[in-house]
Amino acid sequence: MTQVTPVIRLRGELLLDEPMARHTSWRVGGPARRFYRPADTEDLAVFLAQLDPDEPLLWLGLGSNLLVRDGGFAGTVIATQGRLAGLTQVKPKGIRAEAGVACAQLARFAARLGLSGLEFFAGIPGTVGGALAMNAGAFGSETWCWVEQVETMDRRGVIRYRRPDEFSVGYRRVEAMEGEWFLAASFGLREGDVEASLSQIKTLLDKRGTSQPIGLPSCGSVFRNPPEDFAGRLIETVGLKGHRIGNAEVSPKHANFILNLGEAKAADIEALIQLMQEKVEQASGIRLQTEVKILGEQV
Numbered sequence: 001m002t003q004v005t006p007v008i009r010l011r012g013e014l015l016l017d018e019p020m021a022r023h024t025s026w027r028v029g030g031p032a033r034r035f036y037r038p039a040d041t042e043d044l045a046v047f048l049a050q051l052d053p054d055e056p057l058l059w060l061g062l063g064s065n066l067l068v069r070d071g072g073f074a075g076t077v078i079a080t081q082g083r084l085a086g087l088t089q090v091k092p093k094g095i096r097a098e099a100g101v102a103c104a105q106l107a108r109f110a111a112r113l114g115l116s117g118l119e120f121f122a123g124i125p126g127t128v129g130g131a132l133a134m135n136a137g138a139f140g141s142e143t144w145c146w147v148e149q150v151e152t153m154d155r156r157g158v159i160r161y162r163r164p165d166e167f168s169v170g171y172r173r174v175e176a177m178e179g180e181w182f183l184a185a186s187f188g189l190r191e192g193d194v195e196a197s198l199s200q201i202k203t204l205l206d207k208r209g210t211s212q213p214i215g216l217p218s219c220g221s222v223f224r225n226p227p228e229d230f231a232g233r234l235i236e237t238v239g240l241k242g243h244r245i246g247n248a249e250v251s252p253k254h255a256n257f258i259l260n261l262g263e264a265k266a267a268d269i270e271a272l273i274q275l276m277q278e279k280v281e282q283a284s285g286i287r288l289q290t291e292v293k294i295l296g297e298q299v
Contacts, residue, residue: 010039010043010046010047010050011038011039011040011043012036012037012038012039012043012044012047012083013036013037014034014035014036015034015035015036015037016033016034016035017031017032017033017072018031018032018034018035018077019031020032020063020068020072020073020077020296023035023060023063023077023079024063024064024066024067024068024219025062025063025064025066025125025217025218025219025220026063026066026067026217026218026219026258026260026264026266026269027217027260027264028067028068028070028217028260028264028265028266028269029067029068029069029070029072029073029266029296030068030069030070030071030072030073030266030296030297030299031072031073032058032068032072032073032075032076032077033072033073033074033075033076034075034076034077035076035077035079036076036077036078036079037079037082037083038078038079038080038083038084039083040083040084041084041098041153041159041183044078044084044153044157045153045157045158045159046157047157048078048153048154048155048156048157049155049156049157051076051155053155055075055076055155056073056074056075056076057075057076057077057078057155057181058073058075058076058077058078058295059077059078059080059099059129059133059181059182060077060078060079060080060081061080061081061099061100061102061126061127061128061129061130062081062102062125062126062127062130064125064126064130064219064220065126065130065134065219065220065291065292065293066219066292066293066295067219067266067269067270067273067292067293067294067295068266068295068296069266069267069270069294069295069296069297069298069299070265070266070267070296070298070299071296071297071298071299072296072297073295073296073297074296074297078181080098080099080100080127080129081100081102081127082100083100084098084099084100084101084129084183084184085098085100085101086098086101086184087101087105087106087109089113090186093115093188093189093190093191094148094186094187094188094189095109095110095113095115095118095186095187095189096184096185096186096187097109097128097184097185097187098128098183098184099127099128099129099132099181099182099183099184100127100128100129101127101128102126102127102128103121103122103124103125103126103127103128103131103136104121104122104124104125106118106121106128107119107120107121107122107201108122108198108201110187110189110197111192111194111197111198111200111201112194112198113194114191114192114193114194114197115189115190115191115192115197116189116190116191116192116193116196116197117141117145117146117187117189117190117192118146118187118189119197119200119201119204120137120138120139120140120141120204121138121143122201122204122205123138123139123204123205123208124136124137124138124220125220126220128182128184128185129181129182129183131143132144132147132150132174132182132185133174133176133182134172134173134174134291135169135170135171135172135173135174136172137171137172138204138208139204139207142171144164144167144169144174146187146188146189147164147185147186147187147188148164148186148187148188149161149162149163149164149185149186150162150164150167150182150183150184150185150186151182151183151184151185152176152177152180152181152182152183153180153181153183154179154180154181155179159183160177160180162177171224172224172291211253211254212253212254212257213251213253213254213257213259216259216260216261217259217260218251218257218258218259218260219257219258219292220257220291221256221257221291222256222257222258222273222276222290222291222292223235223256223276223288223289223290223291224288224289224290224291226286226288226289229286230256231255231256231280231288232254232255232256232257233255234280234283234284234286234288235250235255235256235276235279235280235288236255237280237283237284238279238280238282238283239279240255240275240276240279241255243272243275244261245268245271245272245275246264246265246267246268246271247260247261247262247263247264247265247268248260248261248264248265248268248269248271248272249261249272250272250276258272258273266296267298267299270294273290273292273294276288
């Protein structure tokens with residue numbers, strides 16, 4: 001008698017050759033070979049376990065701080081936004097947020113509970129998963145200052161619970177466990193005041209609106225600030241504010257932003273990034289390091 005191995009049915013949404021321009025904040029990028037929106041954590045575990053062990057993986061939140069080249073991504077994208085979206089209070093001063101929760105949503109959730117510490121998350125245009133992966137920060141605060149525990153998943157679908165001291169964390173960098181991705185985090189916060197926290201969020205967003213460009217596609221800050229200096233100042237000093245390549249432009253408002261003026265190519269943006277690095281290094285000896293992750297194939 002022949003045994004038949006049962007096939008576990010997936011409950012998420014699988015798209016093939018999905019244009020990444022639909023899913024990145026720059027609105028550029030070629031197709032991903034596979035694009036999967038999991039139904040939930042259990043469905044994601046099943047999907048990952050069925051993939052080839054050598055399949056390249058990209059976990060995607062809001063698609064900010066990400067540049068996918070025009071040739072696309074020859075692997076599988078795991079889209080967490082709106083899917084891994086659990087957000088709960090887990091103890092009097094604790095919140096658990098899954099990877100797909102928008103940072104701004106978490107900031108307001110904490111504020112309305114009367115918990116303080118994550119107000120700065122309102123200024124981060126990404127998700128919790130991305131914030132954990134890069135130690136995102138704004139207005140002088142950073143993600144991992146508030147993390148008590150993280151949950152990770154490996155490509156076999158196994159979930160692990162890890163402490164912050166198991167990771168090497170620095171300014172806009174986190175050395176994660178090889179072959180594991182952030183699934184959720186538990187944050188320990190301070191007792192606060194609802195009105196004061198909501199007011200602080202409004203003040204921070206107003207400040208961001210007056211100092212940073214809005215209205216056109218961008219990725220947020222392109223470069224990390226070097227020690228005791230600002231990337232935007234260095235770029236402005238070499239005269240690149242407002243400089244264009246194709247339909248990509250160094251923002252006239254804030255030189256550490258690159259704008260898609262409409263129909264820009266990923267190659268235009270990458271060429272601007274390289275030019276900014278070269279000009280600043282020639283003038284100051286400082287090699288600017290990108291916050292944005294660049295991946296995929298050239299056309």
